[in-house]
Amino acid sequence: MSLSVGWHRRLSQKYRLAEAQALKRSLTVGQSLGPGKIRLGGKDLLNFSSNDYLGLSKHPVVINAFIDAARQMGVGATASHLLFGHTTSHALLEEELAVFLGRERVLLFSSGYAANLGVISALADRHCIIHQDRLNHASLLDGALLARARLKRYAHDALPDLSEASSLPQMVVSDGVFSMDGDLLKGALLSKIARAADALLIVDDAHGIGVMGAGGRGTLEAMGLDAEDVPVLIGTLGKAFGTGGAFVAGDKVLIDHLVQFARPYIYTTAMPPALAEATRASLRLVQEDPSSRCHLHRLIDFFRSGARARGLPLMASETPIQPIRVGGAGQVIVLMEALQAQGVLVGAVRPPTVPPGGARLRCALSASHSLEDLEKLLDALHRVFQRTMPEVLS
Numbered sequence: 526m527s528l529s530v531g532w533h534r535r536l537s538q539k540y541r542l543a544e545a546q547a548l549k550r551s552l553t554v555g556q557s558l559g560p561g562k563i564r565l566g567g568k569d570l571l572n573f574s575s576n577d578y579l580g581l582s583k584h585p586v587v588i589n590a591f592i593d594a595a596r597q598m599g600v601g602a603t604a605s606h607l608l609f610g611h612t613t614s615h616a617l618l619e620e621e622l623a624v625f626l627g628r629e630r631v632l633l634f635s636s637g638y639a640a641n642l643g644v645i646s647a648l649a650d651r652h653c654i655i656h657q658d659r660l661n662h663a664s665l666l667d668g669a670l671l672a673r674a675r676l677k678r679y680a681h682d683a684l685p686d687l688s689e690a691s692s693l694p695q696m697v698v699s700d701g702v703f704s705m706d707g708d709l710l711k712g713a714l715l716s717k718i719a720r721a722a723d724a725l726l727i728v729d730d731a732h733g734i735g736v737m738g739a740g741g742r743g744t745l746e747a748m749g750l751d752a753e754d755v756p757v758l759i760g761t762l763g764k765a766f767g768t769g770g771a772f773v774a775g776d777k778v779l780i781d782h783l784v785q786f787a788r789p790y791i792y793t794t795a796m797p798p799a800l801a802e803a804t805r806a807s808l809r810l811v812q813e814d815p816s817s818r819c820h821l822h823r824l825i826d827f828f829r830s831g832a833r834a835r836g837l838p839l840m841a842s843e844t845p846i847q848p849i850r851v852g853g854a855g856q857v858i859v860l861m862e863a864l865q866a867q868g869v870l871v872g873a874v875r876p877p878t879v880p881p882g883g884a885r886l887r888c889a890l891s892a893s894h895s896l897e898d899l900e901k902l903l904d905a906l907h908r909v910f911q912r913t914m915p916e917v918l919s
């Protein structure tokens with residue numbers, strides 16, 4: 526035992542508490558098989574827990590771009606962006622994303638978590654009031670903590686009250702697609718009240734980029750909102766783009782400021798250049814080939830009508846995130862395990878990722894799936910609910 530007795534006791538108390546509340550998190554070693562599949566504990570499952578919404582992580586064009594670039598430039602960036610880890614690959618990806626999104630500039634980050642910490646902490650300070658949707662991603666809340674700003678959380682079905690302190694700088698921060706509910710922000714209303722109060726509106730569209738909007742530009746495109754409405758747009762590359770890292774898009778003044786002051790940008794190794802090349806390939810596919818996006822939206826419709834026909838309780842989501850609310854943390858684990866026995870993997874999400882009593886099965890659909898795969902998922906869901914929680918079926 527390398528921890529002291531005191532520290533050991535402190536840590537194991539917390540661990541046992543989480544265990545007693547059915548909130549203990551555990552790692553499982555999975556092996557990714559072909560698109561839409563995963564091997565867990567020697568069993569092959571249909572994977573409905575991945576954010577690879579367009580199946581691009583396994584696309585041969587993306588894989589080859591990654592391999593070719595790694596052969597040429599090596600694996601790691603070997604330095605931070607400001608200390609010469611920034612390469613032509615990064616610069617080109619930033620330019621291409623900016624054109625794609627119709628923004629002046631884009632800045633890459635190593636992850637969405639880092640982008641959110643970086644943007645909020647670079648723009649806000651102790652004197653700033655940050656209004657956040659109660660269901661925002663943890664990294665956005667952590668950004669406000671890092672900035673030591675005054676954090677105000679508004680109810681998910683409400684709008685922030687921006688009238689209180691007109692002399693202080695204010696910010697409104699929201700997920701574009703809510704990551705555990707799959708629903709969308711009230712974009713038009715938020716941008717209207719934010720503009721009227723001179724509050725800066727920041728949208729994290731981690732789950733919308735590549736998926737939503739006719740051109741795959743995300744939730745803002747789907748809502749007809751532009752850079753005037755939402756001046757700061759954040760997106761991750763590890764979800765629909767199938768690679769990794771993240772970006773912030775905005776005007777030149779914003780991006781220049783981030784390069785100076787966003788500590789999670791400055792003090793970290795740049796994204797591997799090969800990953801930037803793979804992402805450039807993903808971006809080309811997102812732009813040139815809408816077929817997987819169309820297929821995904823067909824799957825979403827198919828899932829929802831199939832779930833309704835089987836009496837499964839759906840949430841208000843038109844995105845590939847299709848949660849089924851269960852309630853109890855213990856119950857959701859039982860259901861997840863029963864589903865695995867039926868050959869399908871879905872995520873069980875419990876507090877504190879969702880509010881207390883809001884545990885749910887989070888089904889994530891991907892263009893890698895076929896209609897038959899969804900048929901299997903729906904039948905398995907129906908079977909396990911009928912067996913263990915028939916009261917939720919309508």
Ligand SMILES: *Cc1c(COP(=O)(O)O)cnc(C)c1O
Pocket residue numbers: 635636637638639641662664700704729731732761762763770771
């Ligand atoms: C996944 C996610 C992030 C974090 O992105 P990573 O690139 O995985 O670090 C940030 N915000 C939201 C809304 C997310 O869903």
